[in-house]
Amino acid sequence: MIDRLSLNSANHAVSLDAISFYAYQTLLAVQQQQPELLVEKYRRTPWSHPHNQAIFRQKLHAELSQVSNFRALSSRIQKFLQPLLSPAFFESGFFQRLLQQLQKTANSAVVHRPSVISAAEPELSLTSVVAESGIAILLLDAENLQITTKTEKLLANICQYPIQIKIAFANWRNMGKQDVDLHNRSYELIHVPAGKDSADVKMATVGSSIFIHYPNAREVLVCSSDRVMTHLATTLQTHGLTVYLVRKQADNLAIFNSKTGQTQLYSPKPLVVIPSLSEFILQFQEVVQTVQASNGTQWIKLSSASQIFHKKYALTISQVLNRHKPGTKIKDLLLEYGNIFAIHQRPDESEIYITLFKSSSLEIQSGESETSVEVAVNSLVEKTDATDPEQEILPINSPEELERLLVKIINSLATPSRSSILLRDLGAKFHKEYGQSINQVIKQLQAGANLSKFLQSRSAFKLVNIANEDRVAIALPSSPKGAEITSPEELEQIVISIIDQLTTAVNPYLPLSNLGTEFQKLYGESIILTIQRLQAGTSLTKFLESRDIFDLDKTGKGYRVAKASLPSKD
Numbered sequence: 001m002i003d004r005l006s007l008n009s010a011n012h013a014v015s016l017d018a019i020s021f022y023a024y025q026t027l028l029a030v031q032q033q034q035p036e037l038l039v040e041k042y043r044r045t046p047w048s049h050p051h052n053q054a055i056f057r058q059k060l061h062a063e064l065s066q067v068s069n070f071r072a073l074s075s076r077i078q079k080f081l082q083p084l085l086s087p088a089f090f091e092s093g094f095f096q097r098l099l100q101q102l103q104k105t106a107n108s109a110v111v112h113r114p115s116v117i118s119a120a121e122p123e124l125s126l127t128s129v130v131a132e133s134g135i136a137i138l139l140l141d142a143e144n145l146q147i148t149t150k151t152e153k154l155l156a157n158i159c160q161y162p163i164q165i166k167i168a169f170a171n172w173r174n175m176g177k178q179d180v181d182l183h184n185r186s187y188e189l190i191h192v193p194a195g196k197d198s199a200d201v202k203m204a205t206v207g208s209s210i211f212i213h214y215p216n217a218r219e220v221l222v223c224s225s226d227r228v229m230t231h232l233a234t235t236l237q238t239h240g241l242t243v244y245l246v247r248k249q250a251d252n253l254a255i256f257n258s259k260t261g262q263t264q265l266y267s268p269k270p271l272v273v274i275p276s277l278s279e280f281i282l283q284f285q286e287v288v289q290t291v292q293a294s295n296g297t298q299w300i301k302l303s304s305a306s307q308i309f310h311k312k313y314a315l316t317i318s319q320v321l322n323r324h325k326p327g328t329k330i331k332d333l334l335l336e337y338g339n340i341f342a343i344h345q346r347p348d349e350s351e352i353y354i355t356l357f358k359s360s361s362l363e364i365q366s367g368e369s370e371t372s373v374e375v376a377v378n379s380l381v382e383k384t385d386a387t388d389p390e391q392e393i394l395p396i397n398s399p400e401e402l403e404r405l406l407v408k409i410i411n412s413l414a415t416p417s418r419s420s421i422l423l424r425d426l427g428a429k430f431h432k433e434y435g436q437s438i439n440q441v442i443k444q445l446q447a448g449a450n451l452s453k454f455l456q457s458r459s460a461f462k463l464v465n466i467a468n469e470d471r472v473a474i475a476l477p478s479s480p481k482g483a484e485i486t487s488p489e490e491l492e493q494i495v496i497s498i499i500d501q502l503t504t505a506v507n508p509y510l511p512l513s514n515l516g517t518e519f520q521k522l523y524g525e526s527i528i529l530t531i532q533r534l535q536a537g538t539s540l541t542k543f544l545e546s547r548d549i550f551d552l553d554k555t556g557k558g559y560r561v562a563k564a565s566l567p568s569k570d
Helices: 010-031 049-062 073-081 087-091 093-109 149-158 180-182 197-206 229-238 277-295 300-311 319-325 331-336 373-381 399-412 423-434 438-444 451-457 489-504 513-522 529-534 540-545
Strands: 135-141 165-169 187-193 215-225 242-249 251-259 264-265 342-343 355-356 461-465 471-472 550-555 560-561
Touching: 010 049, 010 093, 049 073, 073 087, 073 093, 087 093, 087 251, 093 149, 135 197, 135 489, 149 165, 149 242, 149 399, 149 540, 165 180, 165 197, 180 187, 197 229, 215 229, 215 300, 229 242, 229 438, 277 300, 277 319, 277 355, 300 319, 300 331, 300 423, 331 423, 342 423, 355 461, 355 471, 399 423, 399 451, 399 471, 423 438, 423 451, 423 471, 438 471, 451 461, 461 489, 471 489, 489 513, 489 540, 513 529, 513 540, 513 560
Parallel strands: 135 165, 135 215, 165 187, 215 242
Antiparallel strands: 242 251, 251 264, 342 355, 461 471, 550 560
16 A cells, blocks of 8 residues: 655645645636636626735635645635636636646655555546656747746646746847846757748757657647747647647737647736725725825825825726716715715815724734635625724614704804805714714615715705815705795895805805896795895895995806905904
8 A cells, every 4th residue: 555645744834835826826817817707796806906815825725724635635625716716617727727736736745655556546636647757848939929937927827737948049149138038047049040030940940859859748838929830830739749839919928729729818918907896995995094104194185095096006096986986086985985084175275185084904813714715805895894893873763863963063064154064074074973974874764875865855954066066054944935034134144145055265156047046946936026025126136236245246147246255354
């Protein structure tokens, strides 16, 4: 009887690290090249993110740590990957190449290997027994195609056998320092004289006798965009070798497998992976924390955080919003997460400032016992949506109770010169005062989808949009047909309130047409009829001119009005 494949403790740990890395690289390659092999809910997960990589590898390493030999690895890994990948993956070349990498790891990590195999013993390898002497050979027409170290790794993953021999052909006098680079990467360099197709002819000559000089060769990679190499591939295939024709196709790398007859395209540029909304919020939190620490201040510019996010993730915030919330601005999205972000914009500036109420931990807990990748990933992205258990939750039992609290906040934030406040400031103040997200409270009460919808449904509030910013104020009391407006002084105060709601400090003037429309909407009566009923003038312009509180300005399109500036006191 022979000993089973066994590992010493040091080799075991190293091997599991390597296996975890191979599995992670396979997952990444699937997402970049054939994302349809991923389960739909994980296709947009940013697997290249360091946190996700760490979780994946840590969980897989823990799952395999109890395996003392390589016989059980195949089933263990397949079970581990099943929540993430479709059944088609396990029939694809990606999975077969992963198993081959595991076989290579097994061969290199075994301490004792039997010299005689008993027919009574079960098969010890993950796949069919691979001849240890089998190698792959790479032939490169360096004048026709360039192979980077990254491309080499890709080709090595495609091959079933290790690439042991690499030969490059070119007139090296015309290739600059490429000969030095390839020499440092262990290529044998064959020089050819100047002339058309010299490198091709020499490569075909040497390549056609590969099976003689290297009898243990099993695969040959022919790297050249010249179609004449098809003849070389045919010659090698007739001698039982698997040939991969590697050539450039537009911006991609096309690899033809003579054994399967299939061509696969590989892009040198990774596909842009859009994170889920929850994952983006988590990423953006981390960026804000980084900028805060760098600047030494809590309030930072939104534009600065956006630039750092783009640089770190090679992704713009607009790309994320276009995928999940087309037409939405970043400030509106952050407002929805009022339990995490606070936003401030000065009236005279276009720059938006943001800060965090409380940062979320991004660390992986060492005490986790779950072995499912699904649990691991969800634990990462769900931290953003979880309510902080240490916060005291104020019971709000009805929409009417919530309305009273919001009226209180609006009154506390409004000023004599500005009766309306920014919607985002209302959400931030509510969270600060009551320790809860306003949107979460509204959903719990089933009073609307969000803050904006709730305010629209309550007659106590007036929503306006000024300079593309949503603002809210306490609604003016309505009175049918102006019956309760009993004096010019009362009408004056109503006009002042409307101007406050519909203008900003940057643009304090309101067109008279807008004033008239808003008054009609609120009181169900024309403002001109109200003025005439009160005998306060014959028209709106005459009424405004008669009141010192107003500044009437004539423009090419008509009149506009603002509150007059009070004289300064010396």
